[in-house]
Amino acid sequence: MAHSSELTTAQEIQKSKKVYLAVFGALLVGTVVTVLVATVEALDVGKHGFDKWDAVLGLFIATVKASLVAYIFMHLNHEKKAVYWIFFSALLLCASMFGILFLAKYSPIFDKFFY
Amino acid sequence: MEIPYIVNARKDTGLFNSKIAIWLFLASEVMLFGGFFSAYVFLRLGADYPWPERTLPVLPGLINTFVLIGSSVTVVFAWAALKLRNWRQFQIYMSITVLCALLFMVLKGVEYNVKLHHQAVRLSDYSVVEGHLGYEKKGDDYVLDHNGKKIEENMIRLQLEEGGTTTFSVLRFHADWVEEILMEADSAKAELKLLADIKGDESNSDAGKVYFAAGTPLSIDLLKEIKKVHLIARAHNAELRTNALRQEWVVAKAENPGKKDWEISDQVSIDTTALSPRLLTEMSTATFATSKSFELIFKPRDVKEGAEQSRLRDDTTIKGKLLASPMVFHNVDAIDFQHLVMKADEKGIDPETAIQNSWLMQNNPFVREAWAWHEEGVAALTKRLTEEYGLDEKGEPNREPTHKELYRIGWKDLAKFGEERHQISLSATDSLKEEFMGPNYEARGEETFPHLSVPREEIGFASKFAPAWNTYYAIYFTMTGLHGLHVIGGALVLAYYLFFGRKMYLENPEWLANRVEVGGLFWHFVDLVWIFVFPILYLM
Numbered sequence: 001m002a003h004s005s006e007l008t009t010a011q012e013i014q015k016s017k018k019v020y021l022a023v024f025g026a027l028l029v030g031t032v033v034t035v036l037v038a039t040v041e042a043l044d045v046g047k048h049g050f051d052k053w054d055a056v057l058g059l060f061i062a063t064v065k066a067s068l069v070a071y072i073f074m075h076l077n078h079e080k081k082a083v084y085w086i087f088f089s090a091l092l093l094c095a096s097m098f099g100i101l102f103l104a105k106y107s108p109i110f111d112k113f114f115y
Numbered sequence: 116m117e118i119p120y121i122v123n124a125r126k127d128t129g130l131f132n133s134k135i136a137i138w139l140f141l142a143s144e145v146m147l148f149g150g151f152f153s154a155y156v157f158l159r160l161g162a163d164y165p166w167p168e169r170t171l172p173v174l175p176g177l178i179n180t181f182v183l184i185g186s187s188v189t190v191v192f193a194w195a196a197l198k199l200r201n202w203r204q205f206q207i208y209m210s211i212t213v214l215c216a217l218l219f220m221v222l223k224g225v226e227y228n229v230k231l232h233h234q235a236v237r238l239s240d241y242s243v244v245e246g247h248l249g250y251e252k253k254g255d256d257y258v259l260d261h262n263g264k265k266i267e268e269n270m271i272r273l274q275l276e277e278g279g280t281t282t283f284s285v286l287r288f289h290a291d292w293v294e295e296i297l298m299e300a301d302s303a304k305a306e307l308k309l310l311a312d313i314k315g316d317e318s319n320s321d322a323g324k325v326y327f328a329a330g331t332p333l334s335i336d337l338l339k340e341i342k343k344v345h346l347i348a349r350a351h352n353a354e355l356r357t358n359a360l361r362q363e364w365v366v367a368k369a370e371n372p373g374k375k376d377w378e379i380s381d382q383v384s385i386d387t388t389a390l391s392p393r394l395l396t397e398m399s400t401a402t403f404a405t406s407k408s409f410e411l412i413f414k415p416r417d418v419k420e421g422a423e424q425s426r427l428r429d430d431t432t433i434k435g436k437l438l439a440s441p442m443v444f445h446n447v448d449a450i451d452f453q454h455l456v457m458k459a460d461e462k463g464i465d466p467e468t469a470i471q472n473s474w475l476m477q478n479n480p481f482v483r484e485a486w487a488w489h490e491e492g493v494a495a496l497t498k499r500l501t502e503e504y505g506l507d508e509k510g511e512p513n514r515e516p517t518h519k520e521l522y523r524i525g526w527k528d529l530a531k532f533g534e535e536r537h538q539i540s541l542s543a544t545d546s547l548k549e550e551f552m553g554p555n556y557e558a559r560g561e562e563t564f565p566h567l568s569v570p571r572e573e574i575g576f577a578s579k580f581a582p583a584w585n586t587y588y589a590i591y592f593t594m595t596g597l598h599g600l601h602v603i604g605g606a607l608v609l610a611y612y613l614f615f616g617r618k619m620y621l622e623n624p625e626w627l628a629n630r631v632e633v634g635g636l637f638w639h640f641v642d643l644v645w646i647f648v649f650p651i652l653y654l655m
Contacts, residue, residue, distance in 0.1 A: 010199055020195075031184065034654065035177055038654035039169075047515075048504075050169065050655055055655055058655060059647075073191050080129040080130050087142055087145070097150070098153050098156075
């Protein structure tokens with residue numbers, strides 16, 4: 001019987017459950033760290049209060065957490081090619097659309113010397 | 116017919132079909148949520164007001180994050196249980212998943228509810244007051260609207276003097292409001308009567324005909340009757356005009372053979388004077404005068420008020436005086452000068468001067484006291500930050516209080532102010548409850564969260580903490596609302612597998628396992644979105 005995932009035997013599944021629990025722990029720790037760096041003054045990066053470095057750090061932690069979810073829980077660590085094609089092309093398109101946002105800065109609408 | 120490739124993989128993709136399908140769907144979801152995240156960035160960079168940083172309650176958001184992460188683990192465990200053919204374990208893990216989804220929605224519901232009942236007002240000088248409004252009372256009883264709900268102390272009061280007129284649009288009048296006007300008139304023993312005869316125009320075919328005589332008392336039936344006559348006249352006139360115009364075109368075309376329509380269109384016009392003896396009089400409005408003075412109240416959103424004349428949303432014009440119509444906060448729980456300072460900076464005015472000159476500081480002793488106390492706190496904070504983090508090479512302090520710390524007195528600050536001044540202390544349960552439900556007015560009392568009456572003319576913009584308040588709340592409700600819908604949808608599908616999956620489990624367990632895997636993939640994606648939504652909306 002062919003399965004999409006490599007988790008075919010009972011043994012492998014039992015083993016993977018341990019990995020899931022480890023990821024669960026990592027996600028909880030990541031969440032707590034996110035809140036702590038945002039609320040505890042001693043752990044505040046950059047200037048006092050929210051600034052771009054807080055955004056960078058917060059989004060970095062979120063990206064790590066999201067990658068863990070996608071990689072382990074969503075089985076992207078052992079998927080077939082078709083899934084990677086579908087998912088990553090969407091992600092790439094999304095990221096490039098995001099990039100267009102930064103062109104907004106150079107638009108005449110936002111140029112204060114324009115009007 | 117058997118559905119192909121639900122258990123076994125297709126040779127070309129190496130996957131069972133529903134997995135391809137869910138990944139295609141998730142790809143579209145990535146772009147959907149990506150669009151909203153980029154909208155967020157766009158709105159934040161372009162905001163012309165101080166962006167509300169870290170304004171949502173962190174604790175419920177944090178718990179919700181734990182809940183979603185936990186449910187992600189249990190859903191993958193439920194799938195593993197099916198793979199190992201353990202129905203009992205599947206049931207347990209799936210139940211936990213569905214319960215987690217429920218808990219998430221309950222916490223979200225509480226959060227939404229608190230926001231949607233929390234009032235904000237931006238005064239015309241751009242200071243912002245937040246809190247809860249009181250309710251209209253007559254004696255000891257609350258005034259109820261026609262739905263039996265309490266009315267907030269935020270009403271527009273109009274005084275219709277004796278002889279004062281109300282003009283209704285016979286097409287647009289809203290019967291509920293007419294009824295309300297009649298009720299108010301009745302309770303003041305006033306009568307509203309048709310001011311003048313509604314009769315045919317001299318130039319029309321119904322010249323001089325009196326349709327409705329002056330002095331006829333106002334009623335909804337009367338307005339409906341006038342509307343009927345008006346519509347008959349309109350239909351009659353429209354037909355005459357159309358026929359006349361058609362005739363004109365026939366003549367114009369005959370006179371100008373071979374020409375295009377647009378070339379002759381300026382020659383085509385109806386001779387209205389010739390037509391008018393055949394027309395009927397249209398009566399789009401009806402004006403009523405009152406025999407005695409009485410008062411009317413309307414919700415701010417229903418009326419565009421003016422000193423002498425106000426207009427309702429149904430185009431009813433009321434010629435009456437605007438009475439004092441303050442917006443009454445029974446509990447103010449935040450005072451925010453951030454926007455005022457931003458506007459002052461734009462004009463090159465010293466922030467401190469702008470704050471001192473604000474309506475709140477000029478008119479409210481509590482705000483003055485709270486502000487003096489707040490400034491002491493800011494000074495202490497500035498000192499501490501300089502001492503702890505030192506100065507940079509230019510001699511500037513490495514760390515300074517934020518704009519929000521400088522110019523906003525939030526509910527936690529007011530609570531602290533009250534605690535210090537009035538020795539108020541809350542039980543641990545009450546304090547914890549505040550983290551979810553917002554400030555506890557009963558326990559902290561009016562000395563902490565005082566009354567404030569804002570005159571109508573000082574109000575710049577008022578709203579609940581709803582999408583209308585600012586773009587932050589617009590994107591907050593859009594993103595969390597869309598995410599919440601995904602939680603509900605995902606939970607319904609997973610609950611379906613839980614409650615109706617037994618038969619499939621017995622017939623074809625691998626099929627059910629694949630279904631749960633696919634449902635699980637969606638659920639992980641919902642979790643993944645929240646992992647970004649939480650820090651961005653709650654912590655940044």
